Amino acid sequence: MIMLNPEAKLNPKIFDEDIEMKPTRDGYSEGLLAAGEQNPNVVALCADLTESTRVEAFAKKYPERFFEIGVAEQNMATIAAGLGISGKIPFISSYATFSPGRNWEQIRTTIAYNDSNVKIAGHHAGVSVGPDGATHQATEDIAIMRVMPNMKVFVPCDAIEARKAVLAAAGVWGPVYMRFGREKSAVITTEETPFTPGKAEVFWDSSLRSERLKPQAVLIACGNLVYNALLAAKELEKEKIGTIVLNNHTLKPMDEKRIIEMAKKTGAAVTVEEHQITGGLGGAVAEVLSRNHPVPMEFIGLQDTFGESGNPDELMEKYGMGAEDIIKAVKKVIKRK
Amino acid sequence: MDALHEGKLKRLEELATSIRETVIETLITAGSGHTAGPLGMADIFTALYFHVLNHNPKKPNWPERDRLILSNGHICPVLYVTMAYAGYFPVEELKTLRKINSRLQGHPHRSALPGLETTSGPLGSGLSQAIGVALAARLDKKSYRVYCITSDAEIQEGNYWEAAMFAGKQKHRLSNLTVIVDRNNIQIDGFTEDVMPLEPLAEKFEAFNWHVLEVDGHNMAEFVSAVSEAEAVYEKPTVIIAHTIPGKGVSFMENDYKWHGLPPGKVKHPDEPPPERQGELALKELRTLGKKIKSEHE
Numbered sequence: 001m002i003m004l005n006p007e008a009k010l011n012p013k014i015f016d017e018d019i020e021m022k023p024t025r026d027g028y029s030e031g032l033l034a035a036g037e038q039n040p041n042v043v044a045l046c047a048d049l050t051e052s053t054r055v056e057a058f059a060k061k062y063p064e065r066f067f068e069i070g071v072a073e074q075n076m077a078t079i080a081a082g083l084g085i086s087g088k089i090p091f092i093s094s095y096a097t098f099s100p101g102r103n104w105e106q107i108r109t110t111i112a113y114n115d116s117n118v119k120i121a122g123h124h125a126g127v128s129v130g131p132d133g134a135t136h137q138a139t140e141d142i143a144i145m146r147v148m149p150n151m152k153v154f155v156p157c158d159a160i161e162a163r164k165a166v167l168a169a170a171g172v173w174g175p176v177y178m179r180f181g182r183e184k185s186a187v188i189t190t191e192e193t194p195f196t197p198g199k200a201e202v203f204w205d206s207s208l209r210s211e212r213l214k215p216q217a218v219l220i221a222c223g224n225l226v227y228n229a230l231l232a233a234k235e236l237e238k239e240k241i242g243t244i245v246l247n248n249h250t251l252k253p254m255d256e257k258r259i260i261e262m263a264k265k266t267g268a269a270v271t272v273e274e275h276q277i278t279g280g281l282g283g284a285v286a287e288v289l290s291r292n293h294p295v296p297m298e299f300i301g302l303q304d305t306f307g308e309s310g311n312p313d314e315l316m317e318k319y320g321m322g323a324e325d326i327i328k329a330v331k332k333v334i335k336r337k
Numbered sequence: 338m339d340a341l342h343e344g345k346l347k348r349l350e351e352l353a354t355s356i357r358e359t360v361i362e363t364l365i366t367a368g369s370g371h372t373a374g375p376l377g378m379a380d381i382f383t384a385l386y387f388h389v390l391n392h393n394p395k396k397p398n399w400p401e402r403d404r405l406i407l408s409n410g411h412i413c414p415v416l417y418v419t420m421a422y423a424g425y426f427p428v429e430e431l432k433t434l435r436k437i438n439s440r441l442q443g444h445p446h447r448s449a450l451p452g453l454e455t456t457s458g459p460l461g462s463g464l465s466q467a468i469g470v471a472l473a474a475r476l477d478k479k480s481y482r483v484y485c486i487t488s489d490a491e492i493q494e495g496n497y498w499e500a501a502m503f504a505g506k507q508k509h510r511l512s513n514l515t516v517i518v519d520r521n522n523i524q525i526d527g528f529t530e531d532v533m534p535l536e537p538l539a540e541k542f543e544a545f546n547w548h549v550l551e552v553d554g555h556n557m558a559e560f561v562s563a564v565s566e567a568e569a570v571y572e573k574p575t576v577i578i579a580h581t582i583p584g585k586g587v588s589f590m591e592n593d594y595k596w597h598g599l600p601p602g603k604v605k606h607p608d609e610p611p612p613e614r615q616g617e618l619a620l621k622e623l624r625t626l627g628k629k630i631k632s633e634h635e
Contacts (some may be wrong), residue, residue, distance in 0.1 A: 043476070067472065078462045082406075082469020085447065088476065090469075106462050106496065114456040115448050192501035263473060 002017040003209060003237060004230075005202045008247075008290055009192035015234060020186035024224065025123055027159035028180050029054035031166025038064050042089045045069055047076045052182075053093035053123045070266045073099040075116070077106040084116030087216055089170055096122025096138030096179065101146055111175050112150045118179045119169045120145070126274030127307035127315040128224065134306035135150060138179075143279025145177040146252050152176045153199065155273075155281075156270035158187045161202045164195040172197065181274075185224035200255035202262075204233045206242030213242035216334045218262040220246045221272035222281050225300070225321060229272045232326035243330060252279060255286045263295045268333040270298045272326055274316075277301040295334035298329040338389060338568070341561045347387070349557055352381040352422065355477050357586045358623045359418045359431065364600035365616040367435040370443065373583035373596040374488065375415035377521045382419040382486035384557045386486065389490045389564050393451040394424035397451040403481050404454050409488035409519070410444035410600070416453075424453040458525050461494025463487055464516060465622020466556055468504050471514040471574075482568065485516045490524035493533045505546030515567040516547075519554065521583040542576045554579030570574075576592070587619040588627065610625075 004010050013019050036042045036058055043065045046055045050068065059066035062162050063176060069076040073094050080090035100107050100120055112119045113335055129137045146153050154169065156162040162180060164225065169176040194201060203226065206213040221229040226247050232245045248255065263269055269289065273281040277299035289295060300321055308313060314321050385405060386392075392402045407416055412541070414434065421428045426440070433439035438635050440450040444458030454470070457463050458634045467485035474481055491497060502512045518538075525534050535541075539549045548570045550563045558581065567575035580623030583597070600614035610618050 035501065067474070069503065070499075072499035072503070074462070074496040077466045078465035079469040079472070079503065081462075081471050082455070082466035082471075083468070085466075086470045086473030086477075088473050090468075105459055109456060109459050110462055113446065257342070274552055296434055 002234065003131055003204055003206045005205055005208060008201055008203050009021060011188050011190055012202060014186070014188050014230065019049045022187050023182060023184050024156055024159050024160040024162040024180040025054045025182060025230045026179070027156065027162025028121055028166055029057050031163040033061065033162070035167055035170035039088060039089060039130050039170060042091065043067065043083060044117065045076050045080050045090055045092045047071055047094045048097065049067060049090060049094055049123070053121065055158055059205050060331055062252040072186065073103040074106050075102040078110050080118045081106070081114055081116040082112065082272065084118040085114065091119045091121060092123040093123060095123070095124040095136055096141040097136055099287070100141055101138065103141035104144055108110050108148055112148045113315050115150060115174060118175055119171060120175070123180045125179045125184045127319055128274060128312040128313065129182055130136050130183065130312045131309050133309040137222065137307040138304050139276050139307060140279070141179060142251055142273070142275050142281065143283070146279070146284060147207050148257040149207070149333060150175055151252065152197065153224040155179045155251055156249055157181050157223060158185060160187060160189045160191065161193070165249065167295060168195065168197050176186070179223050186227040188230065190225050192248065195249070198250045198253045198255055200246045200250070200258045203232055203247050204243065204245035206237060206244070213237070213240060215242040215244045216264045217268040217270055217330050218246055218261065218266045219270050219272055219326065219330065220281065220285050222248045223250065223274055225272045225274050228321065228323045228326055232330065235323065235327055237328055241334070248281060251284055254284055254288055256292070260292045263289050263293045268337055269295045269327040270300060270326065270329045270333055272300040274321060277303060283326055296333050298333040300326055300329055338561070338565055339380060341388060343556050346558055349383050349387055349400045351388060353379045354586070354623060354626065356383055356418050356422060358413065358620055359428070360414050360617060361601060361619045361623065363414055363418060363431045363434050365602060366432050369435060370600050371598050371602070372410035372415055372520065372600055373409045373523060373593070374409065374521065376413055376587065376590065377581040377583040377585045378415050378486070378554045379585065381517060381559055382415050384560050388561060390484070391481070394452065397425060401479065401481055403602045404467070405447060405472065406430065406463050406483065407457055408485055409460060409491055411578055412488070413445045416445065420452055426450070446565060458470045460488070460491035461496040464497055465500035465503070467499055467514060467516070468511065468558065471511050472509070476512055483514045484605055487516060487587045489518055489520045489522065489535055490520070490529050490532070492535055492538070496517050501542065501545045501547070501599035506571060507546065510572050511574040512570055512572050515564060516574065516576040518576060518578045519581055520578050521584050523592070523595070523597055526596050527594055536601065539578060546573065548573045548575040550575060551578045551580065551581060554581035555585060574578040575582045586623050588622060590619065
């Protein structure tokens with residue numbers, strides 16, 4: 001039996017073979033365009049990656065509000081900082097390894113500390129970037145942005161949520177970091193799926209329709225790996241192992257209340273992210289639980305290693321982020337109780 | 338902007354001397370901070386806040402105000418002192434510089450003090466912020482002007498040249514941007530031309546499609562006339578390379594990079610006066626204009 005949370009209003013075709021696949025960067029494109037329509041103060045800057053970071057649509061529709069910076073991410077962040085303290089809502093786009101990778105100090109001083117209303121879009125996150133290799137696969141970006149005071153961090157799970165995250169970022173005052181993937185990933189939510197910054201959503205709960213299957217672990221996931229977490233939960237259900245899957249799209253501020261509640265309910269947690277397990281979602285959840293309600297934890301993600309070239313599926317398998325790896329981690333964490 | 342007539346020029350020169358004195362007093366109280374740059378830039382700050390800028394200290398967020406972006410945040414003692422003299426906050430508050438719970442942070446922080454246009458300290462990123470502010474003015478069809486003060490040594494930063502390249506692109510029409518480079522030839526580790534040569538500096542900016550002017554940074558009339566020329570330049574940003582003497586007004590500090598990052602009382606060197614007398618000697622020299630006049634304090 002499928003234990004999707006009906007209140008999450010997820011895609012009914014979620015476990016079908018022909019589920020729609022769409023990269024989250026496309027959601028960024030749609031969100032940016034919509035934000036631009038809603039608010040004339042929204043401007044966009046890009047560092048020579050207009051097509052692949054999907055700023056093209058905005059640039060074509062609003063050429064006077066688009067600034068091509070050239071290959072200069074530090075300049076992009078700081079020009080945006082100036083615009084952001086002058087009433088504009090700048091969105092800056094590049095690959096996450098370069099922005100916020102290369103321009104971290106500029107973001108820290110001139111955007112975060114300066115409280116400039118800049119929205120940072122980090123693209124090509126995770127190893128699923130594929131053949132380009134580790135130089136272009138951002139696996140540390142959540143950590144370096146999460147640590148920054150005054151910064152909010154959104155990691156949308158699919159293209160629809162990405163669009164919502166962009167609109168939410170445009171509507172909230174202050175610096176926001178958003179993370180997007182290159183590859184097509186499963187569209188698991190719908191327009192009706194709730195998205196509130198700072199509020200993690202239960203996507204799956206084994207206890208919802210069958211009290212007999214008490215959830216024994218909570219899977220806390222973010223980004224496109226929420227889908228793998230759901231696939232794992234479905235398989236575990238077949239083995240009579242109940243779980244909860246939480247879509248933790250906001251890495252900062254963390255939904256501490258919900259995470260603590262789920263840890264209490266299940267007694268074990270597995271974090272799932274396409275990022276280094278240190279400093280990312282795993283670190284963030286561990287910080288919350290160790291202070292409030294420690295439970296055994298396992299961490300799915302990159303284990304202190306860089307990625308490499310390959311196709312995305314091969315890489316997910318090699319680096320231990322597939323549904324099978326998640327299933328193993330759940331079984332292991334339950335044993336450790 | 339009006340031309341600087343002789344009466345006003347004299348008044349501003351006297352004011353600049355008072356600002357230098359207060360900079361020294363403020364640094365002595367703070368016990369740390371930068372001395373050479375603030376003294377060297379006192380004339381230009383005086384000219385900006387008391388003649389050039391269209392601003393209202395009582396309404397620091399007035400949307401039409403000219404913007405002054407200080408890129409080399411470490412010279413903020415002269416910014417704070419000039420702002421206090423202009424009426425942004427009480428002069429008395431200068432005693433809190435670098436102390437706990439102060440609005441006067443060791444490097445300027447926008448959210449801390451009304452009237453500060455941005456946060457700065459890490460070098461090389463003020464010019465691009467000023468570009469952002471100037472672009473916002475263009476988008477909003479506002480006529481305010483954007484002034485950006487940078488040091489000379491921070492031109493060694495890569496971000497600076499990214500910004501210079503962007504601003505020189507004709508499409509951006511950044512003629513509302515005037516950059517003032519404090520060309521004082523010193524940085525913490527020594528003279529700029531020894532540490533990492535900047536010359537030929539004017540030619541570098543010209544090659545990046547800027548309008549370039551050079552002035553004596555202690556001649557306010559010359560500086561004000563360069564600012565006026567910059568306003569008249571069409572479709573190009575202007576850089577005014579202001580040649581200044583670091584430590585200006587205190588003979589043992591002038592052109593001496595040991596005074597870049599330390600306040601009076603903190604430089605221990607056989608060539609310098611004993612630390613305990615440095616503050617007193619500096620103030621005496623400023624108050625007597627190098628012994629040309631008798632100080633009213635004597």
